Amino acid sequence: MIAATVRTFAPELWSSVDYFRFFYIGTHSFNSDTTKAISGVRNHFQKALILHQLSTKLLPNLSNDEAEIQSKGYTPATNAKEFSAVLEEVFTELYSSIDCTRKIIVAIYRRTRGLPDSTRKLFHRVSDGLLGNDFPDELKHAIASADWYDELLAIRDELTHSDIGNCMIDRDTKLVTYMHTGIYRNGIPLIITDVMGKLQFLIQSINTFLEAVFHFLNSQLEITTIDQLCGIFFGRAYLRTLTIEPSIDLNSGICQSHTWFDHDVQFRCPLANSCGAYTRAKSPHQPKPN
Structure with a gap:
């Protein structure tokens, strides 16, 4: 059996309609x-x-x-x-x-x-x-x-x-x-x-x-934070928290799933080494990269 591997968090592909669809619930x-x-x-x-x-x-x-x-x-x-x-x-x-x-x-x-x-x-x-x-x-x-x-x-x-x-x-x-x-x-x-x-x-x-x-x-939307699915890797779902802001990219938000994959190397997120959300989760005061 081959475990599903797919990145679902792709803000570079979002339209204004997608942006509204994700963030309207806070308003x-x-x-x-x-x-x-x-x-x-x-x-x-x-x-x-x-x-x-x-x-x-x-x-x-x-x-x-x-x-x-x-x-x-x-x-x-x-x-x-x-x-x-x-x-x-x-x-x-x-x-x-x-x-x-x-x-x-x-x-x-x-x-x-x-x-x-x-x-x-x-x-x-x-x-x-x-x-x-x-x-x-x-x-x-x-x-x-x-x-x-x-x-x-x-x-x-x-x-x-x-x-x-x-x-x-x-x-x-x-x-x-x-x-x-x-x-x-x-x-x-x-x-x-x-x-x-x-x-x-x-x-x-x-x-x-x-x-x-x-x-x-x-x-017109108020600032809100949502849970966002990053992807399915090794057959498991990986999440981040994401706050509404004008510019959102792959480094945005804070990784949630590190709390369990940091303790199980075989399920470590394949994007962790280059992901600003993971870095920010480990160092809460880390600013978003330019």
């Missing part, structure tokens, strides 16, 4: 629905990224439908439908991450006059200047700057209740065109001439939006 007491939303922000966005990556793997299959047309004069467009279904889930997962973000904002600022418990109403009221001075300017700016929101909302609303759209590769531009006859704009069906480029734009824009929102929410 906020949320109900179960809002707690789920905190995980949902990250999880839905990660699902969108995974599905977007999957779509790039499926993209070459679109040529199979074209080949079938050339050879048989007809195609059921199975590959296009599979590709379209994956793309549509990227749109809906991206929107879900925003919806979860709204739930957190409403839970924190629920006493704000006129604050709606609806994502579309929140974005529209901010854009229309209908929320007063008791709602933070930083959040107003992040929401008002989301000029992509209405388009994503319209697509998400229709995809929730409609059949699968259709994708094809333009013979001249080689770009993937997406069309959905159940979604109309100005009286004509929705056509996105470069759907892969559109999704890339939305992913980048929503990532920027989430970072802006949670960077501000993190700035």
